[in-house]
Amino acid sequence: MRKRWLGIQTICLIxxxxxxxxxxxxxxxxxxxxxxxxxxxCSGFEWPGGEAAPAxxxxxxxxxxxxxxxxxxxxxxxxxxxxxxxxxxxxxxxVHLCPLKETTGFESALDRLEGIVRExxxxxxxxxxxxxxxxxxxxxxxxxxxRGVVEERVxxxxxxxxxGDAGQWFIALTYNYYTDDRIDLWDNIKKxxxxxxxxxx
Numbered sequence: 270m271r272k273r274w275l276g277i278q279t280i281c282l283i284x285x286x287x288x289x290x291x292x293x294x295x296x297x298x299x300x301x302x303x304x305x306x307x308x309x310x311c312s313g314f315e316w317p318g319g320e321a322a323p324a325x326x327x328x329x330x331x332x333x334x335x336x337x338x339x340x341x342x343x344x345x346x347x348x349x350x351x352x353x354x355x356x357x358x359x360x361x362x363x364v365h366l367c368p369l370k371e372t373t374g375f376e377s378a379l380d381r382l383e384g385i386v387r388e389x390x391x392x393x394x395x396x397x398x399x400x401x402x403x404x405x406x407x408x409x410x411x412x413x414x415x416r417g418v419v420e421e422r423v424x425x426x427x428x429x430x431x432x433g434d435a436g437q438w439f440i441a442l443t444y445n446y447y448t449d450d451r452i453d454l455w456d457n458i459k460k461x462x463x464x465x466x467x468x469x470x
Contacts, residue, residue, distance in 0.1 A: 300329060300352060302364055303338040304423065305446040308356050320359070327354045335366055337444060341420050345389070357448070364444045372437035375408045378429050382440055389425065391417040396462045397427075404429070418464035422447045422455055 300313040308316040308323050313333075317324035329352040337345045347368050355363040369381060383392075383401060391397050400415035414428040426443040447455035459465070 297348065298329075298331065298333045299336065300333050301336045301338070302352075302354055302361055304361055304364060304444055305340050305448075306338065306361055307359055308361060309359075311354070311361070316356075323356055323359060325355060325357075327356075328352070329354075332370060335364075337364060339420055339423055340446065343420070347385075362446050362448065366442050367439055368442060369439050372432045372439050374436065375404075375429065375438050378438040378440055379404055382427060382429060385427075385440075385442070386417070389417075389419055391419065391425070394418065394462050394464060416458060416462070418458060418462050419444065421466060424455070424458050 298313055301311060303310045307320075309320050311327075314327065314329060316327055331350075333349055333352060335347050335349045335352055337347070339345065347366060348370070349366040349368050350370050351365075351367040353365040354361055355365075368385065369378065373381075379401070386392050386397060386401065392401075394417045397415055397417040400413070404413060409429075412428060412430040414426065416424055416426045419425050424445045424447065426445065428441045429438050430441055431437075432439050447458075
């Protein structure tokens, strides 16, 4: 996971998240992705390798509207500057995204993250609530993170990352679907968040 986040930060620097985007980049593309669904159900792009031999990862480095369909059939719509999608055995297992068009001050990034948390109805999860309250009290010196549960077997890792030394920050999110071979991780997340079925809608 650490290596993945270093990769996201590097791509953000290259792809213009710092604000050096062109007018062409501001033309948003719609991507439809089904978490725990086959890569063949994705639309708005072609998965590298196709259905026969799909690549492990697809990366979209331009401004887009990501429509993420969860296993419950609920859809989450997010404007994103960067999207990285992972698959295993032909099914989408993980979706990384940066939901800011450019870097910003910490308070603005925190406000945006709070909006995402409310949209997903995660604000009452103890671990998430305590992290947001702590970050409100004092701007951290370095990157900070927390995780919560979106729905059964779907976790969300949330990070506000420092961008360089100019007091700029960006948000990095990862939606994870916990398959049967990762059920121990899912049980651990439920334990630490206090989430139970029916806790979030």
